[in-house]
Amino acid sequence: xxxxxxxxxxxxxxxxxxxxxxxxxxxxxxxxxxxxxxxxxxxxxxxxxxxxxxxxxxxxxxxxxxxxxxxxxxxxxxxxxxxxxxxxxxxxxxxxxxxxxxxxxxxxxxxxxxxxxxxxxxxxxxxxxxxxxxxxxxxxxxxxxxxxxxxxxxxxxxxxxxxxxxxxxxxxxxxxxxxxxxxxxxxxxxxxxxxxxxxxxxxxxxxxxxxxxxxxxxxxxxxxxxxxxxxxxxxxxxxxxxxxxxxxxxxxxxxxxxxxxxxxxxxxxxxxxxxxxxxxxxxxxxxxxxxxxxxxxxxxxxxxxxxxxxxxxxxxxxxxxxxxxxxxxxxxxxxxxxxxxxxxxxxxxxxxxxxxxxxxxxxxxxxxxxxxxxxxxxxxxxxxxxxxxxxxxxxxxxxxxxxxxxxxxxxxxxxxxxxxxxxxxxxxxxxxxxxxxxxxxxxxxxxxxxxxxxxxxxxxxxxxxxxxxxxxxxxxxxxxxxxxxxxxxxxxxxxxxxxxxxxxxxxxxxxxxxxxxxxxxxxxxxxxxxxxxxxxxxxxxxxxxxxxxxxxxxxxxxxxxxxxxxxxxxxxxxxxxxxxxxxxxxxxxxxxxxxxxxxxxxxxxxxxxxxxxxxxxxxxxxxxxxxxxxxxxxxxxxxxxxxxxxxxxxxxxxxxxxxxxxxxxxxxxxxxxxxxxxxxxxxxxxxxxxxxxxxxxxxxx
Amino acid sequence: xxxxxxxxxxxxxxxxxxxxxxxxxxxxxxxxxxxxxxxxxxxxxxxxxxxxxxxxxxxxxxxxxxxxxxxxxxxxxxxxxxxxxxxxxxxxxxxxxxxxxxxxxxxxxxxxxxxxxxxxxxxxxxxxxxxxxxxxxxxxxxxxxxxxxxxxxxxxxxxxxxxxxxxxxx
Numbered sequence: 001x002x003x004x005x006x007x008x009x010x011x012x013x014x015x016x017x018x019x020x021x022x023x024x025x026x027x028x029x030x031x032x033x034x035x036x037x038x039x040x041x042x043x044x045x046x047x048x049x050x051x052x053x054x055x056x057x058x059x060x061x062x063x064x065x066x067x068x069x070x071x072x073x074x075x076x077x078x079x080x081x082x083x084x085x086x087x088x089x090x091x092x093x094x095x096x097x098x099x100x101x102x103x104x105x106x107x108x109x110x111x112x113x114x115x116x117x118x119x120x121x122x123x124x125x126x127x128x129x130x131x132x133x134x135x136x137x138x139x140x141x142x143x144x145x146x147x148x149x150x151x152x153x154x155x156x157x158x159x160x161x162x163x164x165x166x167x168x169x170x171x172x173x174x175x176x177x178x179x180x181x182x183x184x185x186x187x188x189x190x191x192x193x194x195x196x197x198x199x200x201x202x203x204x205x206x207x208x209x210x211x212x213x214x215x216x217x218x219x220x221x222x223x224x225x226x227x228x229x230x231x232x233x234x235x236x237x238x239x240x241x242x243x244x245x246x247x248x249x250x251x252x253x254x255x256x257x258x259x260x261x262x263x264x265x266x267x268x269x270x271x272x273x274x275x276x277x278x279x280x281x282x283x284x285x286x287x288x289x290x291x292x293x294x295x296x297x298x299x300x301x302x303x304x305x306x307x308x309x310x311x312x313x314x315x316x317x318x319x320x321x322x323x324x325x326x327x328x329x330x331x332x333x334x335x336x337x338x339x340x341x342x343x344x345x346x347x348x349x350x351x352x353x354x355x356x357x358x359x360x361x362x363x364x365x366x367x368x369x370x371x372x373x374x375x376x377x378x379x380x381x382x383x384x385x386x387x388x389x390x391x392x393x394x395x396x397x398x399x400x401x402x403x404x405x406x407x408x409x410x411x412x413x414x415x416x417x418x419x420x421x422x423x424x425x426x427x428x429x430x431x432x433x434x435x436x437x438x439x440x441x442x443x444x445x446x447x448x449x450x451x452x453x454x455x456x457x458x459x460x461x462x463x464x465x466x467x468x469x470x471x472x473x474x475x476x477x478x479x480x481x482x483x484x485x486x487x488x489x490x491x492x493x494x495x496x497x498x499x500x501x502x503x504x505x506x507x508x509x510x511x512x513x514x515x516x517x518x519x520x521x522x523x524x525x526x527x528x529x530x531x532x533x534x535x536x537x538x539x540x541x542x543x544x545x546x547x548x549x550x551x552x553x554x555x556x557x558x559x560x561x562x563x564x565x566x567x568x569x570x571x572x573x574x575x576x577x578x579x580x581x582x583x584x585x586x587x588x589x590x591x592x593x594x595x596x597x598x599x600x601x602x603x604x605x606x607x608x609x610x611x612x613x614x615x616x617x618x619x620x621x622x623x624x625x626x627x628x629x630x631x632x633x634x635x636x637x638x639x640x641x642x643x644x645x646x647x648x649x650x651x652x653x654x655x656x657x658x659x660x661x662x663x664x665x666x667x668x669x670x671x672x673x674x675x676x677x678x679x680x681x682x683x684x685x686x687x688x689x690x691x692x693x694x695x696x697x698x699x700x701x
Numbered sequence: 702x703x704x705x706x707x708x709x710x711x712x713x714x715x716x717x718x719x720x721x722x723x724x725x726x727x728x729x730x731x732x733x734x735x736x737x738x739x740x741x742x743x744x745x746x747x748x749x750x751x752x753x754x755x756x757x758x759x760x761x762x763x764x765x766x767x768x769x770x771x772x773x774x775x776x777x778x779x780x781x782x783x784x785x786x787x788x789x790x791x792x793x794x795x796x797x798x799x800x801x802x803x804x805x806x807x808x809x810x811x812x813x814x815x816x817x818x819x820x821x822x823x824x825x826x827x828x829x830x831x832x833x834x835x836x837x838x839x840x841x842x843x844x845x846x847x848x849x850x851x852x853x854x855x856x857x858x859x860x861x862x863x864x865x866x867x868x869x870x871x
Contacts, residue, residue: 564758609760610760610761650775650776651776652778654775656776656778656871657867659761660761661761662759662760665757665776667774672755673757673768673770673771
C-alpha cells in the first residue's frame with residue numbers, strides 16, 4: 001500500500017512560501033547586535049518546518065540547504081552567536097535561494113546549482129568561523145554541559161538511545177525508519193528492535209505502535225543534533241539518550257541483529273505504511289479553511305485562499321437559514337391560497353435578505369488583508385537603500401485593509417514600481433537631505449484604507465518631489481508638449497503618465513527603463529481604478545491609487561440598443577443626456593461630435609461598432625451616455641436606459657474567447673445573458689474603424 | 702420531438718451503464734443529423750442535450766456563432782453546425798436540439814452545437830471505423846476523425862477538439 005504524497009505538495013509549497021515570507025520579515029526586523037528571542041524563534045520554527053517538510057517529500061537538496069541555515073539560526077537562538085549584519089545578509093540571500101529552489105522544484109525546472117552552492121558556501125563559512133569561536137568558548141566555559149564536553153573530547157564516541165514510542169506515535173504521522181535514516185547520516189548506526197510488546201495478530205491494532213528500539217550511534221555529533229532528530233516525537237515517546245563511551249564494549253556483544261537500514265525490518269514497514277495512509281485523510285481534515293479556488297496552476301500564483309474559520313462558520317449559518325426559508329416557501333407553495341399572499345411576500349423578503357447576506361459573506365472570503373502585498377516592501381526598501389546609499393524609514397499602515405484577491409495579485413507590480421520610483425528618484429541621499437534641512441533618514445509611507453466602495457493606497461515620501469523643470473524639458477524634447485505651452489504644475493505632473501516617459505538621467509536597473517508610469521496607470525485602469533499624483537518641490541510627492549473593492553461584482557447600468565441589452569459599468573458613466581440635434585456637429589460628413597457644455601465629445605453609435613441591425617437611427621429618439629475611459633470622454637448613443645443593478649461579472653474567455661469592446665457577460669434577473677461593455681475597448685474600436693470581419697465560413701459539402 | 706430527446710437521454714444513460722462491460726475496444730458515439738447527413742461525436746464528450754433556448758448574440762463574431770447561453774450560471778457559446786459547415790440556415794424552433802460538448806484544449810471549455818436532430822447512441826468498434834477520405838480542396842476534413850457505416854448510413858465521426866477549437870469557431 002502506498003500513498004501519493006504529491007497531493008500534499010501544493011500545501012507544502014504554500015506553507016513553505018509563507019514560511020519564507022515570515023523568515024524574511026523576521027530577518028529584516030533584526031538589527032545589528034540585537035537578538036529578540038521571539039523573532040529568532042519564529043524564524044527558526046519556519047526554517048525547521050521547511051526542512052522537515054522538504055525531507056518528508058524527498059526534496060533532499062532543499063532540506064540540506066535549509067539545514068545549514070537552521071544551524072546558524074540555532075546558534076543565534078542559543079546566544080552562541082551575535083546577530084551581525086553580515087549574518088542577516090547571508091541569511092536573507094539564503095531565503096531568496098530557498099524561494100528560487102522551491103519555485104524550481106514546483107515548476108519541475110532546474111535548480112540554479114551554482115547559486116545554491118555559492119550561498120551554501122557562504123553559510124558554511126559563517127558557521128565555521130562561528131565554530132572556532134564556539135570551541136574557544138567551550139574550553140573556557142565551565143558551565144557547558146557534560147555531554148557536550150564528552151562528545152568533544154571523545155571524537156569517536158557516540159550515543160546510546162532508548163526509543164520507546166507511545167502507541168499513538170504512528171497516528172501523528174511520524175515514521176521511525178525515517179528518523180533512523182536521519183540518524184544514520186550522523187554516523188554509524190546500529191538498530192535493535194524490541195518486538196516483545198507485539199500482541200497476537202488477532203489482537204493487533206494496525207494503527208498502534210508496539211515496537212521499541214535501542215539504537216547505538218557512533219558519531220561525533222552533539223547531543224543536540226541527536227535530539228533534533230527526535231524533536232517532532234518528543235511528546236509521543238519515552239526517549240533516553242546517554243553517552244556510549246563506557247558501554248562500548250558490552251554493547252557490541254549484546255547486539256545480535258544489527259541493521260544499518262531499518263527498512264529491512266519486516267515488522268515495521270507494513271505497520272508504518274498503513275498508519276501513514278490512514279493518517280492522510282485526517283491530516284487534510286484540518287485544512288478545511290483553505291478553500292480551493294481553481295485547479296493548481298504551474299506558476300507560483302497562489303492556487304488557494306486561506307480563510308478564517310469564523311468566515312466559513314458564518315457561511316454555514318447563512319446556508320442553514322437559506323434552507324429554512326426554502327422549506328418555508330416550499331410549504332406555502334404546496335397548497336397555495338390567495339390568503340397566504342402576505343406569508344409568501346414575507347418569505348420572499350427573507351429569501352432576498354438571505355441571498356444578499358450570503359453574497360456579502362462569500363465576497364468576504366475572497367478578501368485578503370493588503371499586508372500580503374505590503375510585506376514584500378521592507379525587503380525591497382532594505383535592498384534598494386543599501387544599493388543607493390540612502391537612508392529610508394518605511395512606515396506601513398492599514399495593512400489589515402481587505403482587498404479582493406484578484407485585485408491584490410494584479411496591484412503588486414504597479415506598487416513595486418511606484419515604491420522603486422520614490423526610492424530612486426524621490427528620496428534624496430543623506431547629504432542632500434541634510435543640506436536641505438531635513439532629517440537624513442527619509443520617510444516612505446505606504447498607507448491603505450477604505451473610502452466609499454473603493455480601497456485607497458497611498459505611497460508618499462518626503463523627498464524632493466517631482467522635478468517639474470526636468471519633466472517639462474523632457475516632454476518638450478519628446479514632442480509631447482509645445483515649448484511655449486504654459487502648463488500648471490498639476491498638468492506637468494500628469495505628463496509622467498504619458499507613454500515612453502522617463503526622467504532618470506541614467507538607466508539604472510532599479511527604475512527608469514522608460515516603460516514606467518504609463519504602464520502603472522494602464523494596469524491600474526484595467527482594474528477599474530485610477531492613479532493620481534500630488535507633488536510639492538522639496539516637500540515630497542504622494543501617489544494615490546484608487547481601486548474597486550472587488551472585480552467580481554460591480555454596479556451596472558442596463559441599456560438597450562437594437563433589441564439587445566448591454567451593461568455599462570456605472571463607474572465609467574459621467575452623465576446621460578437627451579440629444580439636442582443642433583449640438584451635433586459632423587466632421588467630414590461622417591464623424592459625429594456632440595457639444596456638451598462647450599466640450600466636444602465623439603459620438604459612438606453602438607449599432608455601428610457592433611454591427612447590429614435595427615435600433616434607433618434618429619438622434620432625438622435616443623439618449624447619449626457620456627462615459628470616460630483613459631481620460632477621454634465619449635458619448636455612447638443608446639436607444640434606452642433601463643434599470644441600474646449590481647451584476648456578477650462572468651468571463652467570456654472561459655468557454656469562448658476575448659471579444660473586443662466586451663469586458664465580459666452577466667446573467668440578468670430573467671436568466672438571460674447580457675454583455676458588459678468595455679469602454680476602453682470601444683474607444684479603440686472607434687479609433688480604428690472596425691476591421692472587416694472575416695465571416696467566411698468553412699465550406700463542407 | 703421533446704419526448705424523443707428524453708428517450709435519447711435515457712439511451713445515453715443506458716449506454717453509460719453498459720460501458721464498463723464493453724471489452725472489444727468499441728467506443729460509444731452519439732449520432733445526430735444535419736440536413737441529410739449523419740454525424741457522430743464520442744459520447745463521453747457530451748455533457749448534456751437540451752432544447753433550443755434564446756441566446757444573447759456576441760458582437761462582431763462570425764455568423765455561425767449564435768451567441769451565448771446561461772447554462773446554470775455558466776456562460777456557454779452556442780455554435781450553429783449547419784452554418785459552420787456552410788449549409789443553409791434552418792430557423793430555430795422549440796424542437797431544435799443543442800448538444801453541449803466538453804472540448805479539451807489548453808483549457809477545457811464547454812461549447813454547445815445546434816443540430817437538426819439527435820438520432821441514437823451507437824457502439825462502434827475501432828475496426829469498423831475507416832479513415833476519412835481526402836476530398837482535396839473541396840472540403841476540409843481535418844476535424845473528421847473517421848467514417849463508419851450504420852444500417853447503410855454513412856456516419857462521419859467528428860473530432861470535437863479540432864471541430865470546436867477557438868481558431869475554428871472564433
